[in-house]
Amino acid sequence: MRALFRGKTAFRLKAALLLVCLSAPVMAWAVDDPSEMLPDPKQERQAEAIGAQLRCLVCQNESIEDSSAGLARDLRKVVREHVAKGENSQQVIDWMVARYGNFIRLSPPVTIATLLLWGMPVLALLIGIVSAVMIFRRRTTTPAPLSAAEQARLRELGDDR
Amino acid sequence: MSSEQTPPDGQNTVTRRRLLLGVPLLGGAGICGVAFWKMLAGMQTGSFNPHDINAPVTGRPVPDFTLPDQTPGTGFATADLKTLTKPVLINFFASWCIPCIAEMEALLALQKQLPIWGVAYKDKPENAAGLLKHAGNPYARIGSDRDGRVAIDWGVSGVPESFLIAPGGMIVWHSAAGLDSPEVRDSLKNALKAVSG
Numbered sequence: 170m171r172a173l174f175r176g177k178t179a180f181r182l183k184a185a186l187l188l189v190c191l192s193a194p195v196m197a198w199a200v201d202d203p204s205e206m207l208p209d210p211k212q213e214r215q216a217e218a219i220g221a222q223l224r225c226l227v228c229q230n231e232s233i234e235d236s237s238a239g240l241a242r243d244l245r246k247v248v249r250e251h252v253a254k255g256e257n258s259q260q261v262i263d264w265m266v267a268r269y270g271n272f273i274r275l276s277p278p279v280t281i282a283t284l285l286l287w288g289m290p291v292l293a294l295l296i297g298i299v300s301a302v303m304i305f306r307r308r309t310t311t312p313a314p315l316s317a318a319e320q321a322r323l324r325e326l327g328d329d330r
Numbered sequence: 331m332s333s334e335q336t337p338p339d340g341q342n343t344v345t346r347r348r349l350l351l352g353v354p355l356l357g358g359a360g361i362c363g364v365a366f367w368k369m370l371a372g373m374q375t376g377s378f379n380p381h382d383i384n385a386p387v388t389g390r391p392v393p394d395f396t397l398p399d400q401t402p403g404t405g406f407a408t409a410d411l412k413t414l415t416k417p418v419l420i421n422f423f424a425s426w427c428i429p430c431i432a433e434m435e436a437l438l439a440l441q442k443q444l445p446i447w448g449v450a451y452k453d454k455p456e457n458a459a460g461l462l463k464h465a466g467n468p469y470a471r472i473g474s475d476r477d478g479r480v481a482i483d484w485g486v487s488g489v490p491e492s493f494l495i496a497p498g499g500m501i502v503w504h505s506a507a508g509l510d511s512p513e514v515r516d517s518l519k520n521a522l523k524a525v526s527g
Contacts, residue, residue, distance in 0.1 A: 243479070268387075320432075
């Protein structure tokens with residue numbers, strides 16, 4: 170084997186292999202079948218943007234635009250049908266939420282259940298500011314003046330020299 | 331430090347302030363702990379299921395649909411469910427779905443208690459018919475959803491999924507897990523009892 174592929178041939182083979190490896194994930198991201206795509210590029214972009222916000226319910230941390238699961242493909246098709254009819258993004262997402270609940274949205278809306286989730290950055294910032302202020306304050310407070318006993322001890326230590 | 335001596339006044343208030351600051355922290359941790367414990371307890375009893383995807387369908391009337399026949403049964407449509415006088419279990423299945431095949435035995439036992447109507451989800455009619463011939467047919471009626479579009483309107487995310495339909499066509503119970511699980515069967519039994527009054 171080694172003797173067969175040497176020099177330029179080996180380089181070309183390696184380059185080809187690298188190209189295949191690199192293009193594999195790209196192929197997985199794209200819509201499975203180009204015939205799925207809408208003829209109008211503007212509408213296709215809108216459909217892709219909607220699909221990127223919808224969770225694939227089979228492989229739960231992928232969007233339907235990324236997933237090649239059967240249900241994701243079906244939902245992509247539904248999204249494109251609605252977009253082709255001229256519906257706006259909110260209408261399509263509402264249609265999906267009516268069937269699958271808020272779980273289908275990759276970015277959950279603000280509700281009582283998600284309040285802590287959305288509020289956490291602000292909360293963390295507040296906790297940080299409060300602790301910073303407290304630490305800062307503690308550092309700048311001047312220590313209490315020495316008591317008579319402490320002053321005597323200090324003098325004693327000074328005498329040792 | 332010098333703990334035997336009475337601490338100066340300033341130090342005392344600092345300690346008190348630190349203790350007061352600890353109260354909300356401890357309280358917050360306590361609330362989180364209780365909430366987490368409740369969540370875990372709910373998952374154990376089945377009252378809380380974070381994986382339950384399509385909760386929205388329960389409490390709603392059945393969606394609009396028409397399903398053609400799937401041998402050996404006859405198809406059905408929205409009107410058939412809306413004119414019901416007794417509860418019916420709708421079960422989405424497929425011959426390519428192993429959990430559905432595992433569920434068949436439980437369905438065959440269950441059909442003695444209430445009628446089960448099947449929907450063959452994205453399945454070739456001959457394959458679905460073959461499965462029912464081989465495993466037994468628990469369904470009183472069977473419709474075919476070849477392209478899976480009716481299932482989307484029901485909020486089905488995978489097979490098997492079952493829905494309990496009350497008389498009048500209201501969806502009152504749903505499970506995305508197979509009925510071969512005793513917990514799911516118990517949950518269905520309770521829902522059925524509530525519907526039958």
